[in-house]
Amino acid sequence: MATLLPPPKRQKSNYAKSLEKPKEPEPEIAIPSIVVQFKSSEDGSNLGPAINLPADTGRDALQMLVNKLRGETEDPLPYAFHLLPKLPSTSTTPQSSRVQINNSIQLDALKVSGTTFSPEDVFELWCEPQAVFRVRSVGRCSATLTGHSSPILCCAHSPTGKYAATGSGDATARIWDMDTETPKWTLTGHKGWVLCVEWDSREKILATGGHDGQVRLWTPATGQPFGQPLLGHTKWITSLSFEPLHLMSSKSTSPRLATASKDGTVRIWNTSTRTLDFVLTGHAASVNVVRWGGENVIYTGSSDRTVKVWSGVDGKLIRTLNEHAHWVNTMALSTDFILRTGPYDHTGKLPKDDEEAKSIALARYKHLTSTHPEALITGSDDHTLFLWPDQASSSFSSTATPKKPLARLTGHQKQVNHVAFSPDGRMIASAGFDNAVKIWEGKTGKFIASLRGHVAAVYRVAWSADSRMLVSASKDTTLKLWNLKTYKIRIDLPGHTDEVYCVDFVADKVVSGGRDKSVKM
Amino acid sequence: MDEHRKRHGRRMDYEEKKRKRTAREAHKASADAQKIFGHKAKLQHAKRHAEKVQMKKTLKAHDERNVKQKDDGAVKEGALPTYLLDREGQKDAKALSTAVKDRRKDRAAKYSVPLPKVRGIAEEEMFKVIKTGKHKGKSWKRMVNKATFVGEGFTRKPVKLERFIRPMGLRMTKANVTHPELKTTFQLPILGVKKNPQSPLYTSLGVLTKGTIVEVNVSELGMVTTGGKVVWSKYAQITNNPENDGCINSVLLV
Numbered sequence: 001m002a003t004l005l006p007p008p009k010r011q012k013s014n015y016a017k018s019l020e021k022p023k024e025p026e027p028e029i030a031i032p033s034i035v036v037q038f039k040s041s042e043d044g045s046n047l048g049p050a051i052n053l054p055a056d057t058g059r060d061a062l063q064m065l066v067n068k069l070r071g072e073t074e075d076p077l078p079y080a081f082h083l084l085p086k087l088p089s090t091s092t093t094p095q096s097s098r099v100q101i102n103n104s105i106q107l108d109a110l111k112v113s114g115t116t117f118s119p120e121d122v123f124e125l126w127c128e129p130q131a132v133f134r135v136r137s138v139g140r141c142s143a144t145l146t147g148h149s150s151p152i153l154c155c156a157h158s159p160t161g162k163y164a165a166t167g168s169g170d171a172t173a174r175i176w177d178m179d180t181e182t183p184k185w186t187l188t189g190h191k192g193w194v195l196c197v198e199w200d201s202r203e204k205i206l207a208t209g210g211h212d213g214q215v216r217l218w219t220p221a222t223g224q225p226f227g228q229p230l231l232g233h234t235k236w237i238t239s240l241s242f243e244p245l246h247l248m249s250s251k252s253t254s255p256r257l258a259t260a261s262k263d264g265t266v267r268i269w270n271t272s273t274r275t276l277d278f279v280l281t282g283h284a285a286s287v288n289v290v291r292w293g294g295e296n297v298i299y300t301g302s303s304d305r306t307v308k309v310w311s312g313v314d315g316k317l318i319r320t321l322n323e324h325a326h327w328v329n330t331m332a333l334s335t336d337f338i339l340r341t342g343p344y345d346h347t348g349k350l351p352k353d354d355e356e357a358k359s360i361a362l363a364r365y366k367h368l369t370s371t372h373p374e375a376l377i378t379g380s381d382d383h384t385l386f387l388w389p390d391q392a393s394s395s396f397s398s399t400a401t402p403k404k405p406l407a408r409l410t411g412h413q414k415q416v417n418h419v420a421f422s423p424d425g426r427m428i429a430s431a432g433f434d435n436a437v438k439i440w441e442g443k444t445g446k447f448i449a450s451l452r453g454h455v456a457a458v459y460r461v462a463w464s465a466d467s468r469m470l471v472s473a474s475k476d477t478t479l480k481l482w483n484l485k486t487y488k489i490r491i492d493l494p495g496h497t498d499e500v501y502c503v504d505f506v507a508d509k510v511v512s513g514g515r516d517k518s519v520k521m
Numbered sequence: 522m523d524e525h526r527k528r529h530g531r532r533m534d535y536e537e538k539k540r541k542r543t544a545r546e547a548h549k550a551s552a553d554a555q556k557i558f559g560h561k562a563k564l565q566h567a568k569r570h571a572e573k574v575q576m577k578k579t580l581k582a583h584d585e586r587n588v589k590q591k592d593d594g595a596v597k598e599g600a601l602p603t604y605l606l607d608r609e610g611q612k613d614a615k616a617l618s619t620a621v622k623d624r625r626k627d628r629a630a631k632y633s634v635p636l637p638k639v640r641g642i643a644e645e646e647m648f649k650v651i652k653t654g655k656h657k658g659k660s661w662k663r664m665v666n667k668a669t670f671v672g673e674g675f676t677r678k679p680v681k682l683e684r685f686i687r688p689m690g691l692r693m694t695k696a697n698v699t700h701p702e703l704k705t706t707f708q709l710p711i712l713g714v715k716k717n718p719q720s721p722l723y724t725s726l727g728v729l730t731k732g733t734i735v736e737v738n739v740s741e742l743g744m745v746t747t748g749g750k751v752v753w754s755k756y757a758q759i760t761n762n763p764e765n766d767g768c769i770n771s772v773l774l775v
Contacts, residue, residue, distance in 0.1 A: 150600050151600045153600055153601070154602060168600065193597075195606075236606070238603045239603065286607070329604060330604070417604055459602075501602045501605075
């Protein structure tokens with residue numbers, strides 16, 4: 001006999017349902033009361049005495065408490081909290097070294113199994129002030145701008161955020177207006193691919209370096225070249241860096257420019273007279289990256305596995321840092337963002353003249369370096385990064401010798417392609433060919449988290465101005481926006497049809513360009 | 522001539538005469554060109570024309586050399602950002618390895634047969650040792666245990682000197698050949714053994730085991746080449762063990 005399906009179950013009528021006893025509410029777990037000690041993450045000092053709190057105090061309430069303790073009730077600063085778990089001695093799996101408190105200690109620390117917290121410890125809550133302004137989250141591609149006839153190799157946003165410049169393999173650079181999302185100028189003149197593009201901090205000059213070894217200067221306001229090209233390098237330009245605004249002497253009208261090239265030299269040019277000031281020779285192989293630091297010190301990283309520190313005044317070699325085992329690919333300074341944006345900050349105020357611009361830039365720089373001295377991080381093909389202490393001569397009193405690195409950041413399984421400090425200098429993001437973006441602590445170099453999600457090599461990484469968001473561009477044609485509270489993907493930004501070579505984060509817009517010859521905003 | 526030159530050297534005025542002769546050549550050539558007639562003239566004029574064309578080309582090339590032309594500015598293809606510039610080696614290596622693998626596959630595919638691998642056969646299984654001599658002490662003769670093909674017009678070597686004995690009972694002349702696409706089987710005479718995968722010795726002996734490639738006479742099938750000629754022999758691979766079955770089953774290699 002064939003098996004028959006059982007007849008469908010009879011649904012209970014409403015009357016029958018009402019006869020059931022109402023479900024008892026879940027037994028209330030008594031919320032323990034815990035002792036919390038607020039600690040400032042800048043210097044480790046205690047912000048006030050230890051306080052007895054119920055464990056389900058929300059994040060806003062904690063924030064209010066910290067502000068009250070610091071006496072800043074007039075302009076309260078937003079804070080991010082995290083706990084450092086005591087690792088059991090037999091732990092073999094490397095965990096992220098901090099537990100972020102997003103909702104309340106009850107939900108994030110006590111209830112989560114696998115952590116070693118109990119309501120009887122004194123919780124040391126580390127507080128990090130965050131930027132007062134919030135950058136709006138990027139959601140969708142608002143414009144796709146074509147015009148380049150060749151893959152786009154580099155992009156940079158102007159210090160105010162009004163323009164973006166892109167350089168491409170068709171030997172032109174284009175300036176795009178970010179507000180109207182339209183092209184503004186096309187800068188032709190290079191004879192080879194335009195490999196790097198940099199704005200000066202007053203938005204008066206744009207410098208482009210090409211595969212032909214020439215450096216050309218342009219005025220972004222008119223789109224015209226600013227004099228003859230700067231010749232002198234024998235091979236292609238790998239990197240450009242402008243002198244910070246606050247270091248400019250009062251005599252010169254425009255900042256000096258440092259250009260690094262594959263021929264192993266770095267040339268410092270005076271942009272107003274377009275002459276060569278001096279040449280930094282000494283590297284035995286291609287200089288991959290150059291940065292002009294805020295203490296008038298020039299850092300160069302090269303394929304001969306060394307990083308050299310030079311004086312910006314006369315070009316003398318100060319120091320050589322010899323720790324890497326393979327090419328030094330990329331370099332970042334904790335003051336990068338401040339130096340690049342100069343006098344422009346989130347308030348949108350425009351300085352009246354050069355003098356005021358210089359003083360604002362100096363004030364911003366001093367404000368950042370008062371708590372963290374300028375630190376340098378270098379990433380290399382040997383899968384590691386090195387965090388170096390302040391190299392300027394004024395810090396010789398510190399106990400650590402400037403020649404020894406503060407930390408060696410290991411963890412990448414393939415070459416490290418790009419590294420970037422967050423604008424507040426607190427975190428470091430590194431992108432590698434092993435499809436991962438890793439976040440490290442900015443001061444000590446300790447590993448925080450690994451952001452996985454890309455399926456091919458990650459090429460570039462960019463921070464938002466408030467250090468809350470991170471965008472990464474990869475060979476798998478996508479850009480990913482990361483949520484730094486949960487260390488997972490916040491938004492995927494697909495749309496490019498080919499590898500994305502460069503990305504930059506402006507106010508609330510992300511500019512990206514890649515091999516598919518289109519610029520997306 | 523060379524010997525004379527070696528022994529006696531040249532005339533005293535040899536260089537002078539040579540120089541003058543070469544100087545005169547242009548004039549002589551032009552005088553000749555104007556005076557000769559007949560088919561000699563035709564040959565001379567053709568030769569001269571070719572020379573003139575060549576000369577004009579070289580002159581033009583020299584002219585271009587002196588003129589400084591603006592470069593087209595041909596920008597190379599394949600633009601890469603700075604961090605990828607020196608890494609082209611990596612991409613190339615991958616491309617090279619895949620290219621090598623593809624080429625290997627292609628080469629293998631040319632000789633792809635239905636049975637790429639066959640079981641190895643030990644010598645004891647293949648040969649039976651025959652003891653000869655008055656007291657059966659010598660054991661240098663071997664008798665083949667497997668089916669063999671000997672071909673028409675086969676005559677045994679002098680029996681005393683024969684090392685391998687191929688018994689008449691195990692000699693086969695026809696094979697059942699299956700056409701893989703038509704799925705039909707024909708009985709076709711064997712023309713020869715092309716290759717025995719076990720060893721070249723077996724190939725020369727004509728031993729037929731599983732996996733042997735044999736040449737069969739396919740004129741019966743009536744296949745024709747694109748040129749219109751009749752195909753009368755093709756290769757086939759043996760798919761059974763003929764010594765067990767008593768017949769040869771094979772697949773035609775089209």
